[in-house]
Amino acid sequence: MNGSETRLERSADRTRAYDNLLQTARDYARTHGEGVAILACGLLLAAAWSLEAGAGSSPWTVALYLGTCLIGGLRKAAEGLKSLMARELDVNLLMVAAAAGAAGIGYWKEGAVLIFIFALSGALESYTTDRSRRELGALLRMKPETALRWENGSEIEMPADALSVGDLVLVKPGSRIPADGIVREGLSFVNEAAITGESMPADKKPGDEVYAGTINGQGALFVAVTRPGESTLFAKIVKLVQEAEAEKPASQRFMERFERFYAGAVLALSALLIVLPPLLLGRSWDAALYQAMVFLVVASPCALVASIMPAMLSAISAGARRGILFKGGVHLEALGAVRIVAFDKTGTLTTGRPDVTDVVAADGTSERELVGIAGALERYSEHPLAQAIVRYAASQGIVLPAASDFYSETGIGVRARVDGGDWRIGKPDMSGAAVAQPPHMGETIARLEAEGKTVVLLSDDRGIAGLIALRDTVRPEARRAVARLREMGVKAAMLTGDRRTTAMAIAREAGIAPELVFAGLLPADKADLVAALRASHGTVAMVGDGVNDAPALAASAVGIAMGAGGSDTALETANVVLLRDDLGHIADAVRLGRRTTNVAKQNIGFALGVILLLIAANFAAGLALPLGVVGHEGSTILVILNGLRLLREGASAE
Numbered sequence: 213m214n215g216s217e218t219r220l221e222r223s224a225d226r227t228r229a230y231d232n233l234l235q236t237a238r239d240y241a242r243t244h245g246e247g248v249a250i251l252a253c254g255l256l257l258a259a260a261w262s263l264e265a266g267a268g269s270s271p272w273t274v275a276l277y278l279g280t281c282l283i284g285g286l287r288k289a290a291e292g293l294k295s296l297m298a299r300e301l302d303v304n305l306l307m308v309a310a311a312a313g314a315a316g317i318g319y320w321k322e323g324a325v326l327i328f329i330f331a332l333s334g335a336l337e338s339y340t341t342d343r344s345r346r347e348l349g350a351l352l353r354m355k356p357e358t359a360l361r362w363e364n365g366s367e368i369e370m371p372a373d374a375l376s377v378g379d380l381v382l383v384k385p386g387s388r389i390p391a392d393g394i395v396r397e398g399l400s401f402v403n404e405a406a407i408t409g410e411s412m413p414a415d416k417k418p419g420d421e422v423y424a425g426t427i428n429g430q431g432a433l434f435v436a437v438t439r440p441g442e443s444t445l446f447a448k449i450v451k452l453v454q455e456a457e458a459e460k461p462a463s464q465r466f467m468e469r470f471e472r473f474y475a476g477a478v479l480a481l482s483a484l485l486i487v488l489p490p491l492l493l494g495r496s497w498d499a500a501l502y503q504a505m506v507f508l509v510v511a512s513p514c515a516l517v518a519s520i521m522p523a524m525l526s527a528i529s530a531g532a533r534r535g536i537l538f539k540g541g542v543h544l545e546a547l548g549a550v551r552i553v554a555f556d557k558t559g560t561l562t563t564g565r566p567d568v569t570d571v572v573a574a575d576g577t578s579e580r581e582l583v584g585i586a587g588a589l590e591r592y593s594e595h596p597l598a599q600a601i602v603r604y605a606a607s608q609g610i611v612l613p614a615a616s617d618f619y620s621e622t623g624i625g626v627r628a629r630v631d632g633g634d635w636r637i638g639k640p641d642m643s644g645a646a647v648a649q650p651p652h653m654g655e656t657i658a659r660l661e662a663e664g665k666t667v668v669l670l671s672d673d674r675g676i677a678g679l680i681a682l683r684d685t686v687r688p689e690a691r692r693a694v695a696r697l698r699e700m701g702v703k704a705a706m707l708t709g710d711r712r713t714t715a716m717a718i719a720r721e722a723g724i725a726p727e728l729v730f731a732g733l734l735p736a737d738k739a740d741l742v743a744a745l746r747a748s749h750g751t752v753a754m755v756g757d758g759v760n761d762a763p764a765l766a767a768s769a770v771g772i773a774m775g776a777g778g779s780d781t782a783l784e785t786a787n788v789v790l791l792r793d794d795l796g797h798i799a800d801a802v803r804l805g806r807r808t809t810n811v812a813k814q815n816i817g818f819a820l821g822v823i824l825l826l827i828a829a830n831f832a833a834g835l836a837l838p839l840g841v842v843g844h845e846g847s848t849i850l851v852i853l854n855g856l857r858l859l860r861e862g863a864s865a866e
Contacts, residue, residue: 664717
């Protein structure tokens with residue numbers, strides 16, 4: 213009985229091993245099948261060529277050439293027949309017909325060379341597509357599968373997709389973070405290259421945001437989940453890349469429609485070239501058939517068809533490596549035509565967080581004392597200005613004194629008792645007990661407000677002790693980003709709902725011309741202004757991060773969203789996402805769009821030129837079929853290689 217069970221187990225093991233081997237072979241064929249076919253095709257062609265050079269033509273050389281055609285052409289023939297069954301004609305059918313025609317009149321070598329080079333160009337084009345798919349596959353492999361939920365002092369392993377908002381998860385050193393969240397406890401550094409493209413790890417402490425798919429460093433982190441599952445930034449990135457693969461630019465869609473019409477015209481003209489010259493001009497049928505086969509080869513639009521998509525896919529991949537995600541080649545194409553970029557202010561040109569810019573103390577009060585009392589008054593407020601003052605006090609190492617008897621006056625300010633005195637902090641026009649104003653304080657307030665700053669006054673029963681000015685600070689890279697756009701001939705505008713004095717101050721600091729600053733706008737107003745800018749300046753790109761920017765993003769030719777800090781609505785509406793929130797990447801994206809458009813135009817011009825030249829040579833001087841094959845298929849390979857250069861040059865390509 214034991215012997216019988218052992219034999220059954222061995223048989224089952226052999227079956228499993230065979231199945232695994234078969235599956236491995238299938239996976240390898242699916243992944244590398246085209247490359248293996250090209251290699252085999254090339255080896256057979258080289259063997260036939262060598263044999264023919266040494267011993268002349270023979271049944272063996274014909275058999276080797278035939279093997280080359282079969283190995284290299286079966287896949288293309290199947291694709292051509294599939295199109296024919298759908299009542300469409302494409303370049304695959306033209307090439308197979310040309311190779312069959314060449315072999316039919318005894319030009320086996322030329323037919324085999326045609327199939328080999330055509331298959332090679334197809335493999336290069338497939339490489340471009342596979343490169344993009346491999347990057348998507350690499351992204352998918354980064355998706356965390358499990359999470360350690362921390363509950364009642366113990367860890368519970370569970371699927372990452374089953375996490376809910378508010379769950380506390382433990383992320384051990386070296387592990388992937390399972391969901392977007394906020395660090396509640398622990399210190400570490402996190403590799404965020406999968407999300408932002410930034411190779412340097414980011415330090416993380418309590419209160420910092422972390423993203424799913426990123427890798428924790430040496431310290432353990434306890435993270436409160438804010439966005440689980442498919443709502444994480446990582447999941448959105450994967451979705452964007454998938455959409456980018458599927459969406460074709462308008463030029464490529466036109467090229468595919470043109471291919472079907474053109475292929476039919478070439479086949480019809482080839483048939484006429486076979487029939488009419490012998491009937492009308494008295495030429496031999498062999499000569500007419502030969503010239504028709506040369507025409508069929510050189511007039512086929514292989515290079516034209518391959519002019520656009522390899523370049524587009526290469527550029528999309530190059531942008532993704534730099535943290536610039538395009539939702540499709542159509543948006544990359546549109547970026548190349550952009551003439552003006554409209555920026556939202558808050559959270560886009562600025563950090564979206566107010567900071568203390570000025571502290572002015574009256575006589576008898578030091579700046580540190582002023583900030584300490586203001587921080588004591590504001591320490592329990594959730595208002596962004598209050599938090600900015602407390603944050604500034606901490607950055608200066610100021611210990612906040614104790615405060616009591618808090619009283620908040622909505623729209624006015626806060627009152628409390630600090631160090632035995634009654635203090636108030638609020639707007640300059642705050643009502644209540646009259647307070648004495650130091651000399652020139654009014655002028656200082658007016659000057660600071662003219663600079664777009666928000667001023668709060670600190671006072672006690674004796675009068676105003678001083679003021680603190682705050683402003684949403686301009687991003688460090690904003691001025692350089694606007695300058696780079698200007699160097700490229702692209703104007704910059706600002707659209708904001710804020711008051712004009714603040715908008716003008718930010719615009720001056722960012723280097724935006726005053727006539728292109730539009731303030732006090734509602735979301736619908738922003739969309740209307742985008743339409744007006746399009747009418748007056750040309751193609752418009754809109755950059756924003758908030759829900760109120762979504763109408764303007766949708767109205768623009770290209771909507772660009774700030775990925776890390778942007779709202780979900782902005783990310784979904786935008787056509788391009790900047791994962792690192794780096795405004796400098798806008799100029800990179802425009803430059804990449806222009807570079808891609810230029811490469812596509814170069815390819816189309818070169819392909820058309822070669823086709824016309826070869827057709828003219830065929831009719832004027834009787835072009836030899838081998839030269840037609842090399843010239844036509846060589847041009848196809850060159851335009852594909854020209855498109856692939858964008859993979860190497862990256863998003864900063866000139």
